[in-house]
Amino acid sequence: MAAQGHFTLAEKKEIPTGVVNLVVAIYQLALTRTLGTGSAALTQLILREATTLMDEMLKDIGVELGEVEDISSDIPKVFKQLGLSENVSVEVPKEAEAAGSTYVIKVYDSIFKPVALLLAKKGVKFTLSPESIIAAYVIQKALQKRNPNARVRMNVKP
Numbered sequence: 001m002a003a004q005g006h007f008t009l010a011e012k013k014e015i016p017t018g019v020v021n022l023v024v025a026i027y028q029l030a031l032t033r034t035l036g037t038g039s040a041a042l043t044q045l046i047l048r049e050a051t052t053l054m055d056e057m058l059k060d061i062g063v064e065l066g067e068v069e070d071i072s073s074d075i076p077k078v079f080k081q082l083g084l085s086e087n088v089s090v091e092v093p094k095e096a097e098a099a100g101s102t103y104v105i106k107v108y109d110s111i112f113k114p115v116a117l118l119l120a121k122k123g124v125k126f127t128l129s130p131e132s133i134i135a136a137y138v139i140q141k142a143l144q145k146r147n148p149n150a151r152v153r154m155n156v157k158p
Contacts, residue, residue: 009060021115028119028128040127047152050133051140068141075105075138084134085110105135 031039058065065081068074076088087108110116112130119126136152143150 009057010062017111018114021112021118024112024128024130025115025118028115028126029122029124031128032124040125043127043132044153046133047136047140050137051144054137065138065141068138069145071103071139071142074142075103075135078134078138079107079110079131082134083111084131103135103139105131107131107135 028039031042035042063082065074065078068078072090072092075090079085079088085107089106089108091104091106093102093104110131116126116129140150140152143152
């Protein structure tokens, strides 16, 4: 147990998913109220630094993703490993197949689904979707193996 007021990422403290969803929803509302339609642009900027930060944090909590190479199979694997979803599909639309640059990731049973439903009822676009950030992280890691300057752009549709 941590000393009073001192916690680390490695601690195994469990909290209800409802509390996590509440925090994510509040951050999304704050982002939307502050930036309006510009909140989607900020999400894109986050991706530039997210890979390094996520590598560090996953290491701190003892999660080893292994080599990330095959985007289509690695994204569902990572979602399961992190306990976010058991039902994820990755599709490459026919028009993008030649370039291999577009992936459609569908997450059917995410623990964050309640946030998306709540925000939709409130008319708030869910630009800070944890699922999209995790998927973009996996894609970024795979692409950086081929090209260290590769960048990922995401479009979130709850």
